Amino acid sequence: VTKEAGLAVEMYGLGCAVADYDNDGFDDIYVTCFGPNHLFRNLGNGKFQDVTAKAGVGDPSFSTSAIWFDYDKDGKLDLFVCNYVEWSIEKDLFCTLDGKNKSYCTPESYKGQSSTLYHNRGDGTFEDVTKRAGLYDPASNSLGVAMIDYDNDGRPDLFVANDTQPNKLYHNNGDGTFTDNAMTAGVAFSEAGVARAGMGADAADYDGSGRQSLVIGNFSNEMMALYHNEGTGLFIDEAPTSTIGKASLLTLTFGCFFFDYDLDGLPDIFAANGHVSDDISVVQQKVKYAEPPHLFRNLGKKRFEEVTSKLGKALGQAMVARGVAYGDFDNDGDLDVLIMSNNGRARLLRNDGGNQNNLLRIKTVGTASNRDGIGAKITVKVTNQQKVWGVVKTGSSYASQSELVLTFGLGKAEKVASIEVLWPSGRVDNLQDVSANQAITIKEGAGMIAHQPIVFARP
Numbered sequence: 001v002t003k004e005a006g007l008a009v010e011m012y013g014l015g016c017a018v019a020d021y022d023n024d025g026f027d028d029i030y031v032t033c034f035g036p037n038h039l040f041r042n043l044g045n046g047k048f049q050d051v052t053a054k055a056g057v058g059d060p061s062f063s064t065s066a067i068w069f070d071y072d073k074d075g076k077l078d079l080f081v082c083n084y085v086e087w088s089i090e091k092d093l094f095c096t097l098d099g100k101n102k103s104y105c106t107p108e109s110y111k112g113q114s115s116t117l118y119h120n121r122g123d124g125t126f127e128d129v130t131k132r133a134g135l136y137d138p139a140s141n142s143l144g145v146a147m148i149d150y151d152n153d154g155r156p157d158l159f160v161a162n163d164t165q166p167n168k169l170y171h172n173n174g175d176g177t178f179t180d181n182a183m184t185a186g187v188a189f190s191e192a193g194v195a196r197a198g199m200g201a202d203a204a205d206y207d208g209s210g211r212q213s214l215v216i217g218n219f220s221n222e223m224m225a226l227y228h229n230e231g232t233g234l235f236i237d238e239a240p241t242s243t244i245g246k247a248s249l250l251t252l253t254f255g256c257f258f259f260d261y262d263l264d265g266l267p268d269i270f271a272a273n274g275h276v277s278d279d280i281s282v283v284q285q286k287v288k289y290a291e292p293p294h295l296f297r298n299l300g301k302k303r304f305e306e307v308t309s310k311l312g313k314a315l316g317q318a319m320v321a322r323g324v325a326y327g328d329f330d331n332d333g334d335l336d337v338l339i340m341s342n343n344g345r346a347r348l349l350r351n352d353g354g355n356q357n358n359l360l361r362i363k364t365v366g367t368a369s370n371r372d373g374i375g376a377k378i379t380v381k382v383t384n385q386q387k388v389w390g391v392v393k394t395g396s397s398y399a400s401q402s403e404l405v406l407t408f409g410l411g412k413a414e415k416v417a418s419i420e421v422l423w424p425s426g427r428v429d430n431l432q433d434v435s436a437n438q439a440i441t442i443k444e445g446a447g448m449i450a451h452q453p454i455v456f457a458r459p
Helices: 243-248
Strands: 013-019 028-033 038-042 048-050 063-069 078-083 116-120 126-128 142-148 157-162 168-172 178-180 201-204 213-216 225-229 235-237 253-259 268-273 294-300 303-306 321-327 336-341 347-349 358-365 377-381 387-391 406-411 415-422 428-435 438-443 447-453
Touching (some): 028 078, 243 294, 243 303, 268 321, 268 336, 358 377, 387 406, 428 447
Parallel strands (some): 063 142, 253 321
Antiparallel strands (some): 038 048, 063 078, 116 126, 168 178, 225 235, 268 294, 294 303, 358 406, 377 387, 415 428, 438 447
16 A cells, blocks of 8 residues: 555655654654655645655665654654765775775775754744754764663663764753763673674663663674663663573674563563675674574573573574564554565564563553653553553664554552652653553543553463
8 A cells, every 4th residue: 555645755765754844643753774864744634745855854874763752742753864974886895805806995984974863843833953963974874863861861862873983872951962971881882892783772670770771783703782871871782791692692683672581570681693794704704694593581580581492493594684673563552563684585483482471561642741752751660669661762673663652561460559650741640559451541630541452362
């Protein structure tokens, strides 16, 4: 139905971000491209309209990931776009691994490009406020972006993963400007003080500390990063001393994210892998072009176990992966995974048996806040001793969009004591004694407005 929907527009697309930017109740699509990007407004009748020119968001750069978020908390979603390097067919360079055949050039061979911040005016148009916000940085080679409130001040900050340039941790100052604190926070470089080739990124509280930490996909021979938020403004990379570092040393990770695949209440980590050079094995025999993904099960107390080989042949299949997203496509309660392949078919991995534990799925509808409730912090108190929480978000992973609905694993708990929603507007809604195994919708100021039971798939 692509043509009928108005989406049959020729482009060199790379990624997407989906949200209701005009608060009309229908989610819109922003597509990042090599060349001008595209914003497709959802008309609500199965059709989309290309409103890029009118909206003023057709960034002409080499764009990769993007994120919708309300940085000034005015109820209207703003847009941050990652840009990569100044490349064109005319500027293409000859690089080689073996001295004979053309191969991938590192981004250091080209000039970088600044990311772009578009402020939503609320009338269907956006204003480029990159320089005013303090975000202009033409040296960056940005590939991934994650929303994170790392200091718990209630304002959405941004982490940006850069390729061979220092990563950025943009603190939201609350006055329309941002300050890069990556260096002092310890996330700009590796432990050795070297800028890594950062790709995808995500943020979540994986250890119950009440603070969001970071996972980052990096190049082969660099290992992934798992930056634990110490709560002092400092992050410490736990990957080198954990299973995650050892398992990911030789793989090249693009998309990665936290999600609770077994619904035990502990965020697990998925990483989609694939090299950029199809002839890499010629010079590094242990490094492969096509690689299986990593799935790290959270064991609690900052410990992870790689379980990729234990969960079926489909998961362990090698591929040249790039983007990856999660969502419950079959509505059976557990989270499934969609992986995009470089010059190959997408793969949809259905999670079979992940729903042996109980869960809650929560959709948010904002009123004073943006319609999707992006930026809302939801805390589910399972018992007096146990709680799980998450933030409604776009972005994360690499050039991908996961579902906006939050899925909370409850283990064996059959109900939760309370649900608290802290909206971007500052309003707090509370629900008490909610039964498990249902999908609920919470509207700002109105509480639960819809609920339906989860229909578990037959084994």
